[in-house]
Amino acid sequence: MKFLAVCLPLSAQLSSADSLSLPSKQIIVQVVVAVAVHFLLPVPWLLPSSAFPSIDNSSPAALPPCCTPPPPPPLHRSSSGLLSSLQQMARNSDGDLEEYSTELYQEAAFDAFMCPLTKQVMQDPVTIETGQTFEHEAILKWFRECRDNGRKPTCPLTQRELRSTDITPSIALRNVIDEWRARNDEKELEKACSALSLHHESAEDETLRALTYISQICQRSGAKKNLVRDQGIIPVLADMLKSSSRRVRLKSLQVLRAVVEDNDQNKEELGKGDTVRTIIKFLSNEHIQERELAVSLLYELSEYEPVCERIGAVYGAILLLVGMGSSKSENMMAVDKAEKTLKNLEKYDTNIKQMAENGRLQPLLTKLLQGGPEVQVTMAEYLGELALANDVKVVVAEQVGALLVSIIKTGGLPAREATLKALREMSSNESSAKILLQAGILPPLVKDLFSVGASSHFPMRLKEVSATILANLVASGASFRSIPLDNAGRQTLLSEDVVHSLLHLISNTGPAVECKLLNVLVGLTSSPDTTPDVVSAIKSSGATISLIQFLEAAHREIRVESLKLLRNVSPYMGAELGDALGGHLSSLLRVISDGGGGGVTEEQAAAVGLLGDLPEGDSKLTRQLFELGAFGTLSSKLAELRRGAIRGNRYTTPLTDGMVKVMYRLTCALKDAPEYVEFAREAALAPLFVELIQVNGQDTVQLYSALALEKLSLETRNRTAIPEPPPPAASGLLSCACLFGSTSSTAAAAARQAGVCRVHGGFCSLRETFCLAEGGLGGKAVERLVACLDHLNPEVVEAALAALSTLVGDGVDAAEGVVVLGEAEGLRPVVDILVENRTEALRRRAVWVVERILRVEDIAKEVAADQTVASALVEAYRNGDPRTRHTAERALRHLDRIPNFSSAFHAQARRP
Numbered sequence: 001m002k003f004l005a006v007c008l009p010l011s012a013q014l015s016s017a018d019s020l021s022l023p024s025k026q027i028i029v030q031v032v033v034a035v036a037v038h039f040l041l042p043v044p045w046l047l048p049s050s051a052f053p054s055i056d057n058s059s060p061a062a063l064p065p066c067c068t069p070p071p072p073p074p075l076h077r078s079s080s081g082l083l084s085s086l087q088q089m090a091r092n093s094d095g096d097l098e099e100y101s102t103e104l105y106q107e108a109a110f111d112a113f114m115c116p117l118t119k120q121v122m123q124d125p126v127t128i129e130t131g132q133t134f135e136h137e138a139i140l141k142w143f144r145e146c147r148d149n150g151r152k153p154t155c156p157l158t159q160r161e162l163r164s165t166d167i168t169p170s171i172a173l174r175n176v177i178d179e180w181r182a183r184n185d186e187k188e189l190e191k192a193c194s195a196l197s198l199h200h201e202s203a204e205d206e207t208l209r210a211l212t213y214i215s216q217i218c219q220r221s222g223a224k225k226n227l228v229r230d231q232g233i234i235p236v237l238a239d240m241l242k243s244s245s246r247r248v249r250l251k252s253l254q255v256l257r258a259v260v261e262d263n264d265q266n267k268e269e270l271g272k273g274d275t276v277r278t279i280i281k282f283l284s285n286e287h288i289q290e291r292e293l294a295v296s297l298l299y300e301l302s303e304y305e306p307v308c309e310r311i312g313a314v315y316g317a318i319l320l321l322v323g324m325g326s327s328k329s330e331n332m333m334a335v336d337k338a339e340k341t342l343k344n345l346e347k348y349d350t351n352i353k354q355m356a357e358n359g360r361l362q363p364l365l366t367k368l369l370q371g372g373p374e375v376q377v378t379m380a381e382y383l384g385e386l387a388l389a390n391d392v393k394v395v396v397a398e399q400v401g402a403l404l405v406s407i408i409k410t411g412g413l414p415a416r417e418a419t420l421k422a423l424r425e426m427s428s429n430e431s432s433a434k435i436l437l438q439a440g441i442l443p444p445l446v447k448d449l450f451s452v453g454a455s456s457h458f459p460m461r462l463k464e465v466s467a468t469i470l471a472n473l474v475a476s477g478a479s480f481r482s483i484p485l486d487n488a489g490r491q492t493l494l495s496e497d498v499v500h501s502l503l504h505l506i507s508n509t510g511p512a513v514e515c516k517l518l519n520v521l522v523g524l525t526s527s528p529d530t531t532p533d534v535v536s537a538i539k540s541s542g543a544t545i546s547l548i549q550f551l552e553a554a555h556r557e558i559r560v561e562s563l564k565l566l567r568n569v570s571p572y573m574g575a576e577l578g579d580a581l582g583g584h585l586s587s588l589l590r591v592i593s594d595g596g597g598g599g600v601t602e603e604q605a606a607a608v609g610l611l612g613d614l615p616e617g618d619s620k621l622t623r624q625l626f627e628l629g630a631f632g633t634l635s636s637k638l639a640e641l642r643r644g645a646i647r648g649n650r651y652t653t654p655l656t657d658g659m660v661k662v663m664y665r666l667t668c669a670l671k672d673a674p675e676y677v678e679f680a681r682e683a684a685l686a687p688l689f690v691e692l693i694q695v696n697g698q699d700t701v702q703l704y705s706a707l708a709l710e711k712l713s714l715e716t717r718n719r720t721a722i723p724e725p726p727p728p729a730a731s732g733l734l735s736c737a738c739l740f741g742s743t744s745s746t747a748a749a750a751a752r753q754a755g756v757c758r759v760h761g762g763f764c765s766l767r768e769t770f771c772l773a774e775g776g777l778g779g780k781a782v783e784r785l786v787a788c789l790d791h792l793n794p795e796v797v798e799a800a801l802a803a804l805s806t807l808v809g810d811g812v813d814a815a816e817g818v819v820v821l822g823e824a825e826g827l828r829p830v831v832d833i834l835v836e837n838r839t840e841a842l843r844r845r846a847v848w849v850v851e852r853i854l855r856v857e858d859i860a861k862e863v864a865a866d867q868t869v870a871s872a873l874v875e876a877y878r879n880g881d882p883r884t885r886h887t888a889e890r891a892l893r894h895l896d897r898i899p900n901f902s903s904a905f906h907a908q909a910r911r912p
């Protein structure tokens with residue numbers, strides 16, 4: 001019986017109210033009557049109007065302007081006529097009323113609940129001297145205004161002057177009002193709830209009204225939120241999120257947020273079941289407002305810790321939040337809420353891990369830095385499982401590198417294991433590797449690696465990780481000579497002892513570690529700065545043989561790494577390697593010729609690379625290779641590559657380079673054995689090399705092809721068959737060996753008709769006699785070599801010039817050679833090389849060829865006019881080495897720049 005509940009305390013108060021002032025008593029009586037009427041006799045006209053404070057009929061108008069009533073009361077539907085006129089006027093003057101929605105569920109308020117000033121149900125009723133009751137705030141404001149206007153305080157209703165502005169809280173009335181509210185709220189919540197439960201898509205307005213009501217009631221007081229929960233409305237609201245109406249969904253998100261705000265039990269309630277997932281789905285909604293409201297609601301939920309775990313457990317939730325938090329297109333509010341939600345989610349380690357996986361690494365790093373030992377291990381483990389982007393590795397190394405290093409120095413085994421894995425990932429970028437080196441990673445790492453025996457408690461799987469890290473560090477190209485391994489700073493990674501230990505470890509461990517340690521040595525021998533140290537340690541430890549053994553290893557990676565290592569050290573110990581390799585050549589060749597059907601393999605390229613780098617002067621090795629058929633295999637493979645029969649990939653270039661180098665080795669040994677020459681002829685090596693010299697080719701291929709052509713061309717005069725009647729070629733018959741054009745001499749034409757080579761005076765061809773002038777390729781040989789004279793790489797230019805020199809050198813008809821050069825428009829480039837003066841070696845060669853060219857009188861005359869050539873020769877004459885000076889001097893004499901002294905004088909002068 002609510003009536004009794006309300007009335008009993010009131011009656012009690014009344015009966016013991018002798019001390020109360022008259023107005024208070026009056027109010028209580030009014031209230032009791034009003035309540036009684038409301039519950040028992042809800043008939044307005046039964047109430048005597050005198051029971052209520054009388055109101056001047058004109059009071060609204062009479063009120064000073066400062067007291068203009070605020071918007072009409074939200075909850076009021078007057079049941080008695082006393083204030084209704086006032087109300088009515090207020091309504092009329094203000095036009096629109098409070099939201100229609102709330103009216104529906106409201107039970108009538110009593111006039112006694114109304115403040116005459118605000119026309120609203122009072123929150124904090126107080127009574128003044130006259131016994132009238134007002135809203136606390138409002139009457140204080142009234143008094144203030146009276147004072148400000150220089151008037152005595154008056155009663156707003158009676159206009160009577162007041163003796164004092166004392167006010168008395170009207171506790172009883174307040175309680176009644178509260179009770180009235182509570183009852184109303186409960187009733188209306190029930191109605192709202194049933195409206196929602198019966199929710200029909202068609203009755204959208206009804207639903208929205210109910211939702212609005214719930215939201216308002218929640219905003220009114222925290223206690224109402226419990227009421228909402230007790231009424232079982234939360235699951236109903238959660239269900240609304242799945243409505244097909246966007247308006248309903250938006251409203252539901254809003255209402256839910258109000259419902260759970262500052263109320264953990266409601267959060268708990270909403271966090272149950274599938275609702276969290278439903279809310280998270282909104283984050284990927286294309287409608288911006290739904291996303292915003294959803295993230296706000298989610299943030300609200302995340303303020304309650306247990307829900308954080310459930311949010312993180314929803315697949316994709318953290319990714320969506322991270323995306324939203326770092327979005328540039330989302331509005332500020334949503335970004336902010338997403339950020340704050342993530343911040344709340346950080347309370348759970350698993351969430352931190354997910355964030356890291358989704359690119360939000362900072363929480364993990366912070367926790368790693370600040371957490372206790374156990375947390376650190378967990379975080380290090382997470383870190384070790386992540387695949388980090390390059391720039392992130394650097395950031396991570398900067399922040400936690402030193403910490404991780406200290407863990408591997410002193411931590412327990414689980415901590416070290418987790419940490420090593422993280423370091424493996426971070427060390428794989430050269431920038432972050434250098435940061436780790438600075439943090440002092442090297443000494444503990446090497447110590448762990450070299451630790452032996454059961455006492456070390458360092459399992460093999462961790463040695464592999466350590467070896468990988470070491471390989472990464474070495475690949476960073478840091479200067480290891482300056483990084484000490486011990487406190488005294490005596491030892492570095494390049495110290496002989498340390499390299500010995502490495503070599504020893506390589507031979508006494510499993511394949512995985514072997515491979516990584518070989519990789520370490522490959523790294524250390526990649527720079528000419530550090531290679532000598534490693535080489536001398538290899539020599540002093542006698543490890544060459546065991547390193548070569550790895551060429552036969554079962555694991556391909558090991559074979560590749562050892563090939564790379566041997567290749568790196570070959571410039572320093574070529575002869576030794578050549579000797580030691582003997583027995584393994586056939587397996588190397590097998591690797592090269594087998595090659596996977598799917599294109600060039602790394603191993604092929606590495607094997608050829610090693611062979612190509614062994615010193616070409618090692619005739620024993622050449623002989624072995626020849627006998628194993630290496631040159632045949634390689635030349636046919638080169639031809640295949642040329643034809644495009646082998647699919648190209650990133651190993652094609654090193655493979656081609658290596659093969660050309662190996663083939664060049666044979667041309668260096670032509671003098672040694674007629675069978676080499678015979679092979680070169682049969683395998684058509686000269687045309688092959690001419691083919692390999694091409695515009696835009698690889699430098700190494702051009703370089704070694706030109707070098708090989710030089711060697712082959714030197715053989716021509718020994719191979720050409722001189723016809724019985726010697727050809728009448730003579731320089732005197734040259735009609736015009738034009739420097740800047742190409743004209744063929746009649747004599748040469750005649751000679752060619754007879755099938756005899758102008759330059760070599762015999763029957764020549766590129767294929768049979770390696771004659772560059774009589775190219776079977778339509779003179780392409782000279783043309784292509786001339787094209788190389790413009791090459792950017794001076795080494796290529798030099799090699800091309802050397803090959804062309806064979807046509808104007810001793811033992812051939814040099815004058816005809818000049819003609820051939822002229823026909824290929826090769827004279828000007830040679831002169832340009834001289835004038836350009838790029839390197840000393842090039843100048844020497846250019847001076848030599850120019851001198852040969854100037855022996856042709858017509859050309860000398862023409863060139864004499866060109867001051868730059870003469871100046872370049874003078875320069876060479878003044879600054880060159882002794883041989884160049886002599887050659888330059890001779891050339892200048894051809895130009896008549898130096899008087900032709902008697903030959904006797906010259907003979908004397910030249911004698912040393």
Ligand SMILES: *[C@@H]1O[C@H](CO)[C@@H](O)[C@H](O)[C@H]1NC(C)=O
Nearest residue numbers: 390391392394429430431432
């Ligand atoms: C290493 O990281 C830096 C900085 O992000 C980057 O510039 C560099 O390319 C990375 N190196 C490699 C080999 O990826």
Ligand SMILES: *[C@@H]1O[C@H](CO)[C@@H](O)[C@H](O)[C@H]1NC(C)=O
Nearest residue numbers: 670671714715716717718719
């Ligand atoms: C030509 O052959 C002779 C002997 O046959 C040899 O002495 C000479 O070195 C050879 N010339 C060249 C350039 O190989």
Ligand SMILES: *[C@@H]1O[C@H](CO)[C@@H](O)[C@H](O)[C@H]1NC(C)=O
Nearest residue numbers: 836837838839840843875879
């Ligand atoms: C030519 O090159 C050499 C060495 O490269 C240099 O000493 C000399 O001064 C150069 N001469 C001219 C004229 O540039």
Ligand SMILES: *[C@@H]1O[C@H](CO)[C@@H](O)[C@H](O)[C@H]1NC(C)=O
Nearest residue numbers: 893894895896900901902903
């Ligand atoms: C220099 O004089 C000698 C004889 O004295 C002669 O054979 C030679 O052709 C002359 N050289 C030049 C470049 O005139």
